[in-house]
Amino acid sequence: MTKVKMELKEKIVASYVAFENDVDINSEIHDIRTEAFQNFEKLGFPTKKLEAWKYTSLNSVLKNDFSIFPNKENAIEFADVKKYFIHDIDTYKVVFIDGKYSSFLSDTTHDGKDVCLMSSALSKPKYKSVIKKYFNKIAKQDNLTSLNTAFTNEGAYIYIPKNVEVEKPIQIINFTTGNDVATMIQPRNLVVVEENAHVQIIERHQSLTDNAVLTNSVTEIFSAKNATVDYYKIQNDKDNASLVDNTFIEQKTNSVVSVHTFSFGGNITRNNLNFYQRGEHIDSILKGITIIEGKQHVDHHTLVHHIEPNCESHQDYKGIFDARSTGVFNGKVIVEKEAQKTNAYQQNNNVLVSDKATINAKPQLEIFADDVKCSHGCTIGQLDEDALFYMQQRGIPKKEGKALLMYAFANTVLESVKIPEVKQRINKLIATKLGVHIGFDL
Amino acid sequence: MSKYTEEDLEQELKTKEYEYGFYTDIESETFAKGLNEDVVRAISKKKNEPQWMTDWRIEAFRVWEKMEEPDWANVKYPKPDFQGIAYYSAPKQKPKLNSLDEVDPDLLETFKKLGISLEEQKRLANVAVDIVIDSVSVATTFKKTLGEKGIIFMPISEAIQEHPELVRKHLGTVVPTSDNFYAALNSAVFSDGSFCYIPKGVKCPMELSTYFRINEGGTGQFERTLVVADKGSYVSYLEGCTAPSRDENQLHAAVVELIALDDAEIKYSTVQNWYPGDADGKGGVFNFVTKRGICETNAKISWTQVETGSAVTWKYPSCILKGNNSVGEFYSIAVTNHHQQADTGTKMIHLGKNTKSTIISKGISAGKSQNSYRGLVHVGARAENARNFSQCDSLLMGNACGAHTFPYIEAKNKSAQIEHEATTSKIGEDQLFYCNQRGIDTEKAIALIVNGFSKEVLNKLPMEFAVEAQKLLEISLEGSVG
Amino acid sequence: MLKINNLHASIDDKSILKGLNIEVKAGEIHAIMGPNGAGKSTLANIIAGKEEYEVTDGIIELDGEDISELAPEERAHNGVFLSFQYPVEIPGVSVTNFIKTAINETRKAKGLEDMPAKDMLKMIREKSELLEIDRKFLSRSLNEGFSGGEKKRNEIFQMAMLEPKLAILDETDSGLDIDALRIVANGVNKLKSKDNAVIVITHYQRLLDYIVPDFVHVLHDGKIVKTGDASLALELEAKGYDWIKKELV
Numbered sequence A: 001m002t003k004v005k006m007e008l009k010e011k012i013v014a015s016y017v018a019f020e021n022d023v024d025i026n027s028e029i030h031d032i033r034t035e036a037f038q039n040f041e042k043l044g045f046p047t048k049k050l051e052a053w054k055y056t057s058l059n060s061v062l063k064n065d066f067s068i069f070p071n072k073e074n075a076i077e078f079a080d081v082k083k084y085f086i087h088d089i090d091t092y093k094v095v096f097i098d099g100k101y102s103s104f105l106s107d108t109t110h111d112g113k114d115v116c117l118m119s120s121a122l123s124k125p126k127y128k129s130v131i132k133k134y135f136n137k138i139a140k141q142d143n144l145t146s147l148n149t150a151f152t153n154e155g156a157y158i159y160i161p162k163n164v165e166v167e168k169p170i171q172i173i174n175f176t177t178g179n180d181v182a183t184m185i186q187p188r189n190l191v192v193v194e195e196n197a198h199v200q201i202i203e204r205h206q207s208l209t210d211n212a213v214l215t216n217s218v219t220e221i222f223s224a225k226n227a228t229v230d231y232y233k234i235q236n237d238k239d240n241a242s243l244v245d246n247t248f249i250e251q252k253t254n255s256v257v258s259v260h261t262f263s264f265g266g267n268i269t270r271n272n273l274n275f276y277q278r279g280e281h282i283d284s285i286l287k288g289i290t291i292i293e294g295k296q297h298v299d300h301h302t303l304v305h306h307i308e309p310n311c312e313s314h315q316d317y318k319g320i321f322d323a324r325s326t327g328v329f330n331g332k333v334i335v336e337k338e339a340q341k342t343n344a345y346q347q348n349n350n351v352l353v354s355d356k357a358t359i360n361a362k363p364q365l366e367i368f369a370d371d372v373k374c375s376h377g378c379t380i381g382q383l384d385e386d387a388l389f390y391m392q393q394r395g396i397p398k399k400e401g402k403a404l405l406m407y408a409f410a411n412t413v414l415e416s417v418k419i420p421e422v423k424q425r426i427n428k429l430i431a432t433k434l435g436v437h438i439g440f441d442l
Numbered sequence B: 001m002s003k004y005t006e007e008d009l010e011q012e013l014k015t016k017e018y019e020y021g022f023y024t025d026i027e028s029e030t031f032a033k034g035l036n037e038d039v040v041r042a043i044s045k046k047k048n049e050p051q052w053m054t055d056w057r058i059e060a061f062r063v064w065e066k067m068e069e070p071d072w073a074n075v076k077y078p079k080p081d082f083q084g085i086a087y088y089s090a091p092k093q094k095p096k097l098n099s100l101d102e103v104d105p106d107l108l109e110t111f112k113k114l115g116i117s118l119e120e121q122k123r124l125a126n127v128a129v130d131i132v133i134d135s136v137s138v139a140t141t142f143k144k145t146l147g148e149k150g151i152i153f154m155p156i157s158e159a160i161q162e163h164p165e166l167v168r169k170h171l172g173t174v175v176p177t178s179d180n181f182y183a184a185l186n187s188a189v190f191s192d193g194s195f196c197y198i199p200k201g202v203k204c205p206m207e208l209s210t211y212f213r214i215n216e217g218g219t220g221q222f223e224r225t226l227v228v229a230d231k232g233s234y235v236s237y238l239e240g241c242t243a244p245s246r247d248e249n250q251l252h253a254a255v256v257e258l259i260a261l262d263d264a265e266i267k268y269s270t271v272q273n274w275y276p277g278d279a280d281g282k283g284g285v286f287n288f289v290t291k292r293g294i295c296e297t298n299a300k301i302s303w304t305q306v307e308t309g310s311a312v313t314w315k316y317p318s319c320i321l322k323g324n325n326s327v328g329e330f331y332s333i334a335v336t337n338h339h340q341q342a343d344t345g346t347k348m349i350h351l352g353k354n355t356k357s358t359i360i361s362k363g364i365s366a367g368k369s370q371n372s373y374r375g376l377v378h379v380g381a382r383a384e385n386a387r388n389f390s391q392c393d394s395l396l397m398g399n400a401c402g403a404h405t406f407p408y409i410e411a412k413n414k415s416a417q418i419e420h421e422a423t424t425s426k427i428g429e430d431q432l433f434y435c436n437q438r439g440i441d442t443e444k445a446i447a448l449i450v451n452g453f454s455k456e457v458l459n460k461l462p463m464e465f466a467v468e469a470q471k472l473l474e475i476s477l478e479g480s481v482g
Numbered sequence C: 001m002l003k004i005n006n007l008h009a010s011i012d013d014k015s016i017l018k019g020l021n022i023e024v025k026a027g028e029i030h031a032i033m034g035p036n037g038a039g040k041s042t043l044a045n046i047i048a049g050k051e052e053y054e055v056t057d058g059i060i061e062l063d064g065e066d067i068s069e070l071a072p073e074e075r076a077h078n079g080v081f082l083s084f085q086y087p088v089e090i091p092g093v094s095v096t097n098f099i100k101t102a103i104n105e106t107r108k109a110k111g112l113e114d115m116p117a118k119d120m121l122k123m124i125r126e127k128s129e130l131l132e133i134d135r136k137f138l139s140r141s142l143n144e145g146f147s148g149g150e151k152k153r154n155e156i157f158q159m160a161m162l163e164p165k166l167a168i169l170d171e172t173d174s175g176l177d178i179d180a181l182r183i184v185a186n187g188v189n190k191l192k193s194k195d196n197a198v199i200v201i202t203h204y205q206r207l208l209d210y211i212v213p214d215f216v217h218v219l220h221d222g223k224i225v226k227t228g229d230a231s232l233a234l235e236l237e238a239k240g241y242d243w244i245k246k247e248l249v
């Protein structure tokens, strides 16, 4: 087992030289890459021995023989993948196929804002100051983030200048075609939202194959004063596609950032979502719905770091686990001594539908300030039998009744979704997941 | 200005020294410092132990040697030098006591200072006292009454001699020698402690009580407690501690094992007030305790603790709910002040069907202290209909302390129902004003509010203990900022 | 007994009381009325010594002594009682335990021994009967989960127990049902003597039907703008405040 893991690590380490061949080693960020590479070389892949990975093991995924740089340019027809887009509204699109930019499927812009590619942002002088100021400034120096940083090359680059309200949502989609037996991709996104600006982003990772996929994605989001960012992550991937999503968010005074994570599929999904509040009157919103089955495994690992006074955070994660699936919720709230008058709420509610499903939860509070309101609640339970009976008595079949109850259970999370089309889509996904066809009207 | 300001409070807090800081001068016979197999053998020999006991200790020592001191707890402290500790000390003259008159006058004086003198204790209804001073018992009372019911309550060293079959059968079955670093160390070198056996169907008619003290300078203390409640029996066991003030860190690594057989119930209550170190965080006891109980069918174990002392506390009284319908409870108040650090909580391991557990934890942090709750609720795949309710509340006083909550929840059975809630708060200005308006000064108001905050847990203590605990809460928070 | 002269007070630099005068003598009952936000509760809180408010000018005397430097509990020991408009909840502390502590702390301040438990129980029995309070209620946590009316009744119960010299009742009538209003008012009347005084803050005449004031004051924009006898309250009930505001211009 450990032998196998060494191999992937060795393969990655060995291919770094090849990677360096393809990128500009004189660029600003090359030192960052090199340092991150050394860090990964030292740390290797995470194991269950690390407290942060106590409940999630990547071993089964890491034993695949991943190709690290898919060489071929792969094309796909829009018609074949249309269903993976939120296609009923106009959006900007930044689309990648096997880690390479697809200009054919994308719709980028430089009109008063930049919605484009990381690769060009890293190489063109025009973007130099933004890259210098923001790139890799809040990403953690842990194993997998370092690995991503070392191989940073492609991803979405989004820059919204002061006072700009982006008129339509931006979709970031990573497709994998499975032309290689096992594909590993490492998208790197940077989102900078300046003062008073507003942007909505929808992110999706989608495998088009049954071959193994491992995505190790890193996204850094900077939200300046009074800015608003709404970020939606749709995770409904194939059974053999695993995802480690590392998202880091820094907020300044009066900004509001919300991240909704909808996890309905995939093999192993690990969401590392980190909020750092650097200013007052900040609101951070972290919400998630997880509905999984089979042997799927979803791990939400959140951190909200309250550094300054008068800020809020709201976490609400709901999970429904069927078959042999496993859910993990590890939510940490840190309130620093200076962060007086913090209001931090955390809710994590879970339903186990099957005898073989497992849920592990670890909601933590670390509090160093006294004038704060912090609470967390965590429940594991079943659907309300009385409510179910009541519905059956009124003629609703048990299956639909259950679905309705589960829908109601998850609904609090949907309430804060601001794009109606996304809400509808998630609704449909929930209906499909629950295996019923009743009109889930909003 | 007659106003009592926060600064005044803080000042008072600083000057508030350890109430029971004194040192009893009883001549002791102490082993040279250091630990190796020979020392372990010597301890066993000194105590005239049978071969199986010696072997058991040696095995534990060998396991311990290979282990590393754990560092996952949310506490920071200078690692003890395990070779700098003397592992055995006993009062030189071991008095045979029939009445209090025969007790060492110094010792009596000590207990008087504690406000829990034997006279007072004796007067308290139904309390038998087994005093452990340092590591060897020097007094046991009420033996006769208990004897009539067939209840065995004696120092574990005596039990090893008099009831070897019972001790051998149960010792180490709940906390195996290899369980953790401190448990292994304790198994190798424990000097004494209490043994208690309640026969089938017997309800122990009185609260069993032990007062532990750490006394000899530089001597770590390693008690071992084993309580066995046979089928259908009931016992309430009280444990309370305090220690003399001194500059040197003192290590304490006790092991408590509870065994509740079918339909039995054990109530185990602790009031812990060891020397927490001075206002600058110097000195104080390191308290690394392993406490665990196992419940067979329909059995119940209830842990109640009031923790106000020690510089560093590392303690998780736990229940293995093995039998169907068994019940585990944990009620805890942990107060930290000055530089104290506490990492405490419980583990509820649900293995049997219809098992139930309740966790109520109240943490109060003041001064520069750090107070952590760490708990595990585990529901195994076969534990149908397991229920857990956990409530962890923290109260912060002042802005230099920390309150932390680290609950682990693991459920592998769909019928499990688990509810965990945690809140953090401070004493409200409006609450203080309301009390002030009714003529209650700020300090008294804080005591009142803290008492209210801790009520659910205080209520679980036996009467005579509740009074003492309430007093302790007040003492340990005296002068804290609201 | 109470003499307030030219009182100015503010909070967060917002000025609320702007030169308020009032004098209350032993044996008197004063009613203070006035529109929402006029500063009635502020006045009550300042008399009781709440620190949030900054007294920028004026004097407050109790029995001829300046009390503005006294802590809230010292004022309470001197006989000032405030029945709060919004009484706070103190979880885990029973009404009985709370009142016992309050009484004994006040006695301590006066150099008296704790009240013997026997006397305390007797007093609790008497006063709870006077106010028709179910004694089961007294073992509940202070104000926690109490209904609005229960909170108010509990305030008056505490007043009865503490036997204050000067009682300030801040909208004690709001939230009380018709029977409770009568019971509470009767309680207040029974406790009334020539040696103590009561300030009633209220919006409605119905309380004043029971507790008949010697003086009625109208507090508007931080000042007492009109003072009259009991008939002023009736006039206000009929006409509202507008006519007074107009008179001012």
Ligand SMILES: Nc1ncnc2c1ncn2[C@@H]1O[C@H](COP(=O)(O)OP(=O)(O)OP(=O)(O)O)[C@@H](O)[C@H]1O
Pocket (backbone or CB within 6 Å): C011, C012, C014, C016, C034, C035, C036, C037, C038, C039, C040, C041, C042, C043, C052, C085
């Ligand atoms: N703590 C505070 N912070 C800010 N403003 C305050 C505070 N307390 C009172 N105020 C303001 O002072 C003014 C007077 O308030 P107060 O409560 O004294 O009014 P009131 O006359 O009692 O009104 P009501 O009849 O509604 O009870 C109001 O405008 C109120 O908003």
Ligand SMILES: [Mg+2]
Pocket (backbone or CB within 6 Å): C040, C041, C042, C085, C170, C171
């Ligand atoms: Mg008011």
